[in-house]
Amino acid sequence: MARAARKPRFARQPPAVRRQALVDATIECLKRYGHEGLSIRTISAQAGVSVGLINHHFPNKDELVAAAYRHINSELVLGMQAAVARAGRSPQARMRAFLEAWFSAPSLDADALAVWVVFWGLYRHSRLIQRIHRETYQGYVSLLREMLAELLPQPRTARSRRAGRGGAAASVDLHLAAIGLTALLDGLWLEWCLEPGTFRPAEAVELCEAWVAHLVRRSAAAASR
Amino acid sequence: MARAARKPRFARQPPAVRRQALVDATIECLKRYGHEGLSIRTISAQAGVSVGLINHHFPNKDELVAAAYRHINSELVLGMQAAVARAGRSPQARMRAFLEAWFSAPSLDADALAVWVVFWGLYRHSRLIQRIHRETYQGYVSLLREMLAELLPQPRTARSRRAGRGGAAASVDLHLAAIGLTALLDGLWLEWCLEPGTFRPAEAVELCEAWVAHLVRRSAAAASR
DNA sequence: CTCCTTGCTGTACGATCGTTCAACAAGGTT
DNA sequence: AACCTTGTTGAACGATCGTACAGCAAGGAG
Numbered sequence: 013m014a015r016a017a018r019k020p021r022f023a024r025q026p027p028a029v030r031r032q033a034l035v036d037a038t039i040e041c042l043k044r045y046g047h048e049g050l051s052i053r054t055i056s057a058q059a060g061v062s063v064g065l066i067n068h069h070f071p072n073k074d075e076l077v078a079a080a081y082r083h084i085n086s087e088l089v090l091g092m093q094a095a096v097a098r099a100g101r102s103p104q105a106r107m108r109a110f111l112e113a114w115f116s117a118p119s120l121d122a123d124a125l126a127v128w129v130v131f132w133g134l135y136r137h138s139r140l141i142q143r144i145h146r147e148t149y150q151g152y153v154s155l156l157r158e159m160l161a162e163l164l165p166q167p168r169t170a171r172s173r174r175a176g177r178g179g180a181a182a183s184v185d186l187h188l189a190a191i192g193l194t195a196l197l198d199g200l201w202l203e204w205c206l207e208p209g210t211f212r213p214a215e216a217v218e219l220c221e222a223w224v225a226h227l228v229r230r231s232a233a234a235a236s237r
Numbered sequence: 238m239a240r241a242a243r244k245p246r247f248a249r250q251p252p253a254v255r256r257q258a259l260v261d262a263t264i265e266c267l268k269r270y271g272h273e274g275l276s277i278r279t280i281s282a283q284a285g286v287s288v289g290l291i292n293h294h295f296p297n298k299d300e301l302v303a304a305a306y307r308h309i310n311s312e313l314v315l316g317m318q319a320a321v322a323r324a325g326r327s328p329q330a331r332m333r334a335f336l337e338a339w340f341s342a343p344s345l346d347a348d349a350l351a352v353w354v355v356f357w358g359l360y361r362h363s364r365l366i367q368r369i370h371r372e373t374y375q376g377y378v379s380l381l382r383e384m385l386a387e388l389l390p391q392p393r394t395a396r397s398r399r400a401g402r403g404g405a406a407a408s409v410d411l412h413l414a415a416i417g418l419t420a421l422l423d424g425l426w427l428e429w430c431l432e433p434g435t436f437r438p439a440e441a442v443e444l445c446e447a448w449v450a451h452l453v454r455r456s457a458a459a460a461s462r
Numbered sequence: 463c464t465c466c467t468t469g470c471t472g473t474a475c476g477a478t479c480g481t482t483c484a485a486c487a488a489g490g491t492t
Numbered sequence: 493a494a495c496c497t498t499g500t501t502g503a504a505c506g507a508t509c510g511t512a513c514a515g516c517a518a519g520g521a522g
Contacts, residue, residue: 024469024518047272053511056350062471067511069469129358135431136351137271183274191436192444195424196417202427203420206360211416219417226451249488249499277480287501292481294499 020063029071031079033087034059038080045125047130050077070104078140081131085148088119093155103163110159111220115204115213124203157190162230163188163224189227246288256294256304256318259284268348272355275302303365308355310373313344316381328388335384336445339422340429340438350430353401387454388449389414416450423446 025033037059041049048081049055052073070076092113097200099109113119134141200216262284266274273343274280277298281288297303317338323332336346359366389411425441 020518021516022470022518027469030469047358048362051508053508064511064513065470065473073510126358126361127461129354129360132354133272133351133358135354136347137273188436188440191425191428191440192421192448195428195444196420197424198427199420199422199424202423203416211413215413215416217418219413223417223448232241244518245488246486247500252499259488276478278478288480289482289502290500298480 014234019130027069030061033070034076034082034147035080038076039084042127042130046126046183047133057177074138076138077134078138078144079136081141082144082148083125084127085132085144088153089148089151091119092152096159098157102213103159107159107163108217108221108226110156111217114201115216120184120201120204120213121209122205125202130193145193153190153194154192157186160186160190160225160227161195163236164228193220193223193227252294255286255290259286259294259301260308262302264309264352265342267305267352267355271351272358275355298362301367302359303363303369306366307350307369307373309349310369314373314376314380315379318346321380322386330383330451331445332384333442335381337358339426340441345426345429345438347430347433350427360435378415378419381419382411384448385415385418385452389453390439390460393397411456412458418445418448418452421448435452 034055034210037055038050038100041054041058045054050073052063052066055076056066059065065074066073066155092110095109095113096106118124130142135145197220200219203210204213204216259280262280263275266279266283268274270279275298276290277288280301281291284290291298291301295304317335320338320366321331324330343349356366360370422445424446428435429438430439
């Protein structure tokens with residue numbers, strides 16, 4: 013009887029599993045408590061482990077936070093890439109799939125904004141965060157640029173931007189177009205998360221598609237000139 | 238001689254002056270050290286006063302931070318309103334003045350972004366910050382909406398948005414147009430501050446003007462239908 | 463059943479946090 | 493020159509922070 017009542021005080025986990033659990037707990041704490049949730053004690057309580065365990069799996073707190081940042085970044089980019097891949101080959105369908113994925117859960121989530129904002133606040137003063145941003149943001153930018161390139165009717169690649177008079181105008185358009193679309197995406201995402209009542213996600217998709225359609229028309233006009 | 242060498246250990250200041258100095262010091266600390274700069278000791282050192290003085294002029298730290306938030310908010314809105322007022326009466330000139338003010342110092346400043354981001358991180362968990370946001374953001378939104386209204390050729394005001402079939406389409410356009418333009422402004426501002434090398438401020442103005450021109454054309458087409 | 467490895471616990475430590483408060487002194491008033 | 497008001501100082505407090513570390517114990521190997 014005494015043997016049956018006896019149960020382990022804790023369960024051992026493989027390092028990879030425990031590390032991921034700690035990363036998940038970190039993100040959950042950020043959602044709930046914002047920047048103040050970024051404390052060893054809060055995170056370990058959320059993960060259901062002792063304070064000492066974090067330093068067993070991560071050299072220090074900054075490395076844990078960096079791992080959490082890497083996780084949400086790659087989670088987002090992989091989700092977008094998957095949504096686009098699922099849409100097939102038509103450039104229009106791919107762009108629409110991207111926009112709809114962007115303006116729906118889990119991307120479009122007020123809790124998620126709270127998490128991102130904390131990381132942005134760390135960005136300027138943490139080499140670690142800067143490095144991870146560069147590494148992961150690349151995938152996002154190249155995906156968007158690739159979709160725009162196959163949508164806009166122009167033969168030149170972005171590479172030829174500095175090539176001179178020939179296709180300069182159209183290529184500059186691609187460059188600026190990508191910047192403008194990114195800005196629109198980020199801005200609408202930001203607005204919705206801050207005040208979800210002001211417009212519906214479908215309207216955001218609509219706005220972005222109008223922007224893209226405008227670009228396509230302008231690009232076609234430039235090409236036929 | 239002893240009298241001449243003797244100098245006061247500190248200088249008294251009127252409350253209003255000292256409060257403003259503390260607010261300025263708070264913002265400066267945020268620029269330099271980010272969220273970690275938000276400590277009583279860091280701020281008081283920056284202001285050149287003792288730790289105790291802050292609680293003499295502010296009931297607690299949160300109130301000081303809120304005062305700093307209110308200051309940068311109203312500073313921004315007043316600057317925009319002044320730039321627009323200086324531009325005269327032409328709607329086009331007013332919009333251009335607004336855009337150029339938006340995409341130049343002191344608005345467009347990577348340091349400033351670091352400050353804003355910290356406040357955004359506080360937003361969700363601080364009633365005080367939320368209240369100030371609502372109070373000051375109002376002026377910015379109404380300025381932008383007013384400029385758009387006088388630029389787009391439609392007789393209806395935003396009020397008539399729910400009035401029914403008559404001018405519904407055009408009015409929804411104004412609503413969405415303001416949202417889209419705001420998103421574009423915020424997004425471009427964000428992008429530039431994060432990576433100032435990718436495009437020039439003038440290009441951002443250009444993008445926004447293209448967006449507005451597109452809106453004007455679309456609105457005119459809808460009105461003549 | 464008895465090791466052995468190692469994931470894990472939990473106390474302890476020094477630093478720093480926001481806030482309090484008694485004492486000080488600057489600078490105008492009488 | 494004595495006085496008063498009050499802006500200002502700086503030590504002290506308890507709470508909480510990130511990290512270190514000695515020892516416990518889970519669970520597979522032998």
